[in-house]
Amino acid sequence: MAIQKLHSYALPAAQEIPLNKVSWAFDPQRAALLIHDMQQYFLGFWGDNSPLIEKVVENIAALRQFCKQNNIPVYYTAQPSTQSDEDRALLNDMWGPGLTRSPDQQRVVAALAPDESDTMLVKWRYSAFYRSPLEKMLKETGRDQLIITGVYAHIGCMITATDAFMRDIKPFMVADALADFSREEHLMALRFVAGRSGRVVMTEELLPLPASKAALRTLVMPLLDESDEPLDDENLIDYGLDSVRMMALAARWRKAHHDIDFVMLAKNPTIDAWWALLSRGVKS
Structure with missing residues (x-):
């Protein structure tokens, strides 16, 4: 019922990106960044010094820095440290008590810690839009593109991308700024989004300059x-x-x-x- 120990794997390379059904052009003036569930609790299943998580955090940090430099708003999702049975509801059946058992691990990892200009969203279900002001805030600021990064690719990230699509917000799933239970499930999430609800990209495609x-x-x-x-x-x-x-x-x-x-x-x-x-x- 609870998440089992996870293992590092090779992140998808550019040549493994599935064929995108749409060719939306990325526009920084219309975009926002979502850093999804990068809390110590969720990353802890890979253990310390995971090469996978180190690279994902590095890529998200590069995107966050780019967004800061270009006045692109940054949003975070984070599950609360305590949740009532009513709030958690069917999540208890699927995943058990989850984060409520380890409230000290609720914080976003230090390398991606939000600052006062960022927006924290309380995460209640798979989609970042559920019971949150995300859609309203995006539309009020003229943002209709959402860069999606974080964990887990085939659960919250993929569902959020699909939910964004149904709200006429164009999701950009960043293949090498996501992590998942396995490489197979990671690639499955990319294939689904590329063919059904968004555009899959690599970190380097969104940054104006290569990092190396x-x-x-x-x-x-x-x-x-x-x-x-x-x-x-x-x-x-x-x-x-x-x-x-x-x-x-x-x-x-x-x-x-x-x-x-x-x-x-x-x-x-x-x-x-x-x-x-x-x-x-x-x-x-």
Whole structure:
């Protein structure tokens, strides 16, 4: 009845993202971030020093920082430390007393701790919209896109995405900023949302700049036609990168570095040269 001990697994990679039925463009001016149930209690089932949770927390933190920098509102869900039988109702049958047995673990993990500008929502059921002002607050601020991160992918996160869709709010499920009971259930949740209620994306797709040279390579590789991978100092055009895709990258990266344009990228189209441009001002 209660959640059993969970184990780390490899997060979905970009090439494993299911085909999205919709092609909604992400718009920071219309978006909000949801950090779903990232409480010590729920993460504790993986134990200490879980590589899976460390990476998920890292990705959520990067998205949260981006949202803070771009005036994107951040919402949290958190189950209360005590719940009456009436409030908990059928959850008792399915999961037992849950968090009420460990009220000291109610806090959001320290690396993602909310600040005074964030909104905390009391979580009563799988959907973050149930008995909460989330829909009203989103619509009052002109936000109709919801970035969904957290745990557990195939329960609260997937149900919240579907509920958002039914309220005409476009959900963006961030594949590598979610964790689940298993990799199989994680991928199932992504397939369901991609085909039925939202768009599945990777963290890097929402951030204007890749966080590392490795992340830049991950972003560029799907844009190439050749099966062979270029070295960091090799010309990407020789591997099939076309001008249309390069212009799209320039437009994206110009949001962070206003001097970047197509000519600058085309002058030296290598991973090394582009990382030198993008990492300006980044502390190592």
